Amino acid sequence: MDKAISLKNVTHTYQANTPFAQNALDNVTLNIEKGEFTAIIGHTGSGKSTLVQHINALLKPTTGSLNVLGKVITPTTTNKNLKAFRKQVGMVFQFPEKQLFEETVIKDIMFGPKNYGATDEQARHSAEHAMKLVGLDHSLSNKSPFDLSGGQMRRVAIAGVLAMDPEILILDEPTAGLDPRGHNEIMDLAKYLNQQQHMTIILITHQMDDVVNYATNVVVMDQGQAVKIGPPDTIFTDLDWLRKMQLDLPSSAEFARKLESAGIAFDQLPLTVNQLVDRVAQLVGKKAAHE
Amino acid sequence: MQNIIEVNKISYNYPERSLLFDNLSLNVREGEWLALIGQNGSGKSTLARLIDGLLVLKSGAITVDGLPVNDENINEIRNRIGIVFQNPEDQFVGATVEDDVAFGLENRQVPREQMHEIVEKSLKSVGMWQFRERIPANLSGGQKQRVAIAGIIALHPKIIILDEATSMLDPQGRNDILQLVRDLKEDNHLTVISITHDIDEAAGADRVVILNQGQIIDENTPDGIFAQPQRLKQIGLDAPYPAKVIEALSRRGITSDKQYMNDEELIAWIKQLVSRM
Numbered sequence: 001m002d003k004a005i006s007l008k009n010v011t012h013t014y015q016a017n018t019p020f021a022q023n024a025l026d027n028v029t030l031n032i033e034k035g036e037f038t039a040i041i042g043h044t045g046s047g048k049s050t051l052v053q054h055i056n057a058l059l060k061p062t063t064g065s066l067n068v069l070g071k072v073i074t075p076t077t078t079n080k081n082l083k084a085f086r087k088q089v090g091m092v093f094q095f096p097e098k099q100l101f102e103e104t105v106i107k108d109i110m111f112g113p114k115n116y117g118a119t120d121e122q123a124r125h126s127a128e129h130a131m132k133l134v135g136l137d138h139s140l141s142n143k144s145p146f147d148l149s150g151g152q153m154r155r156v157a158i159a160g161v162l163a164m165d166p167e168i169l170i171l172d173e174p175t176a177g178l179d180p181r182g183h184n185e186i187m188d189l190a191k192y193l194n195q196q197q198h199m200t201i202i203l204i205t206h207q208m209d210d211v212v213n214y215a216t217n218v219v220v221m222d223q224g225q226a227v228k229i230g231p232p233d234t235i236f237t238d239l240d241w242l243r244k245m246q247l248d249l250p251s252s253a254e255f256a257r258k259l260e261s262a263g264i265a266f267d268q269l270p271l272t273v274n275q276l277v278d279r280v281a282q283l284v285g286k287k288a289a290h291e
Numbered sequence: 292m293q294n295i296i297e298v299n300k301i302s303y304n305y306p307e308r309s310l311l312f313d314n315l316s317l318n319v320r321e322g323e324w325l326a327l328i329g330q331n332g333s334g335k336s337t338l339a340r341l342i343d344g345l346l347v348l349k350s351g352a353i354t355v356d357g358l359p360v361n362d363e364n365i366n367e368i369r370n371r372i373g374i375v376f377q378n379p380e381d382q383f384v385g386a387t388v389e390d391d392v393a394f395g396l397e398n399r400q401v402p403r404e405q406m407h408e409i410v411e412k413s414l415k416s417v418g419m420w421q422f423r424e425r426i427p428a429n430l431s432g433g434q435k436q437r438v439a440i441a442g443i444i445a446l447h448p449k450i451i452i453l454d455e456a457t458s459m460l461d462p463q464g465r466n467d468i469l470q471l472v473r474d475l476k477e478d479n480h481l482t483v484i485s486i487t488h489d490i491d492e493a494a495g496a497d498r499v500v501i502l503n504q505g506q507i508i509d510e511n512t513p514d515g516i517f518a519q520p521q522r523l524k525q526i527g528l529d530a531p532y533p534a535k536v537i538e539a540l541s542r543r544g545i546t547s548d549k550q551y552m553n554d555e556e557l558i559a560w561i562k563q564l565v566s567r568m
Binding site for chain 2 (some may be wrong): 043044045149150151176177178179180181182206207246248251255258259262263264273274276277278280281283284
């Protein structure tokens, strides 16, 4: 597989050369393949947001370099000529509905493509396609985005990013504050974009159940460092280490631990409901075979 | 137990919208922790705003601690109710943490000396005294909610309403805030109404009321409510974890007579299944 993102010894210092200098990223080296669904986890202040802001060059490394879709970003990279690059790396910030501003839904979604030089007609076409992707009914096009529900507003904001047809989509806690239905809709959208549209997805989240249910790859951040990288089943193994990282266990792993205390053994800690139930069914089935 | 809030046959609609509440009644008992659940748009937050007199009823009546909610009583009522909103950013007025907590007291013309004492006590009770000179904007989400709660505690309310107050926090922050409110509730004999769509938050309540499209469709203990995971799903809420396991087991042909079990019951049942020869 091709690399979508490659960081080499990236350090980012906030307020460099002042007494307040603080390393938000500390010598991070990591690769993300094209088409992967990567979850970035870590407690508040561990460097997750700083990391993803480098991926679309909103922040430049203090030292080290990145290669994102062939574009090399170094400490001396300037904001000149970054426009074409940023179109390829879509960024959905936390509470993106706060950035809605146009008088109609369709105008708000068209803003991005037009900003990148699309004609009205092209932009409208992209916007309508993006609305379909996020499941917004056509009839909402001419409504004010501010008359919509919270979940719908968030989808308008995400459609505004998708209308630019990015190759990489970064989602910074995209479901925070949504009700469970809204949560599932957004997560299923991310899955669809990844599996059907082959978009590379980067998800910052605090919800470990989303990590095990959706991600193929996990980056654990702690004190500005990428301390563990790998598929979900390699991340949730060392319980003491997870506690030290202030990370929760997925619900099924948590429940399996309680079952273990009650004397039911697991060869491997289950991470999803299906994994847990498969093991239980296996144990029950085995006994049944002896009867 | 006595009712501290009585919502009696109220009707309400937002301007140019159809009726959200039509003849809704609900009592809140003094000292209870009531979870009000329902998906976005079900009317949970609107109800809180009507109780606090932030919105005006079309018909019906609400009394808070014996006082009818009306223009005359509005200040008294707001002294008795503290609301913690979803987004702490929206509720800061002070330049420093200390100023922010003092704001409500200044508004009520509390003498200066007394004010210092109350601010100190309130900030200490939420574990934020050492942050008193900080700028609220530079605090974490959980810290901001603590400061917001300190501002409420300073006014000695009888009722705290958490309006999705933990939904923007990470899991650690959420647990910390809920524990803090539980402690404050005990120490200050408060009544708590928590408006939430977080099933785990509702699980800690004494009583759960489900609001759907402006109507109360059920009220029960948390276990009683969770016993119908299908209905929770139908109205867009998450099923509690044990319900998901029970459903997945039944898809594999392992079924129980019971519709719902809590964690302990489910563990006991699985143990029994596995050990049965």
